[in-house]
Amino acid sequence: MSRIRTLLEWTVILVPLFTAGVLVFWFASGAGTHQPSGLPDGTGGFYQAPLSPPQQFTKTVGDWQFTFPSSYTYTLAGRVVGRHEYPPAMPDGIIPLDLAVVNGDLLKPGILSFFTITMGYHTLEYSYDIPTYIGLTEAYIDEHISNNHLVFLDPALESEVKAAQVDSCLIIRGKLVDIRGASPAKLYLANTSTVRNDSYPAGCEVILVESYTLVGCGN
Numbered sequence: 001m002s003r004i005r006t007l008l009e010w011t012v013i014l015v016p017l018f019t020a021g022v023l024v025f026w027f028a029s030g031a032g033t034h035q036p037s038g039l040p041d042g043t044g045g046f047y048q049a050p051l052s053p054p055q056q057f058t059k060t061v062g063d064w065q066f067t068f069p070s071s072y073t074y075t076l077a078g079r080v081v082g083r084h085e086y087p088p089a090m091p092d093g094i095i096p097l098d099l100a101v102v103n104g105d106l107l108k109p110g111i112l113s114f115f116t117i118t119m120g121y122h123t124l125e126y127s128y129d130i131p132t133y134i135g136l137t138e139a140y141i142d143e144h145i146s147n148n149h150l151v152f153l154d155p156a157l158e159s160e161v162k163a164a165q166v167d168s169c170l171i172i173r174g175k176l177v178d179i180r181g182a183s184p185a186k187l188y189l190a191n192t193s194t195v196r197n198d199s200y201p202a203g204c205e206v207i208l209v210e211s212y213t214l215v216g217c218g219n
């Protein structure tokens with residue numbers, strides 16, 4: 001009886017220790033581990049700064065000559081919620097890709113499940129039905145979602161950014177630009193937004209992309 005009692009006593013001691021060890025290994029190996037976000041400030045943002053002195057960039061495509069005057073540097077950082085590619089025919093092909101991006105509290109778990117997002121021809125439409133207890137106002141939502149018209153001087157960079165898919169998180173750095181295009185027969189004009197509280201058709205950012213980084217969204 002004394003031997004049986006000893007085995008039982010050891011069982012009572014070792015089973016909890018074994019269970020605790022398994023749990024420690026499970027958490028340490030990644031299950032349940034928080035993955036940090038690679039976005040600046042954790043949830044990204046729209047970072048704009050004056051460019052002094054202003055700059056102008058140029059691009060020639062066939063018989064089209066484009067200039068891109070700029071007064072601001074810009075960083076776009078967040079989660080892609082929509083994308084729309086365009087054919088290369090000029091002049092509309094000067095903007096080969098639109099990306100809809102959200103950041104801030106819109107990246108909190110479950111928030112995007114309340115949204116319906118649709119991309120059109122240089123347009124972004126979104127609707128939502130968010131419970132009031134969450135506390136997101138219409139103004140906050142509108143200031144943390146954007147439709148971005150992307151312009152490129154580097155074909156390799158253009159191909160790289162076009163690989164970005166919905167639900168990926170990214171950081172794009174470049175310049176906010178207006179577009180001034182001219183051919184022998186036509187003109188093409190597009191202006192960028194420079195504030196966060198305007199709306200369509202003036203509410204889209206036109207970004208001359210200079211760098212692109214794909215990052216983790218966190219959890």
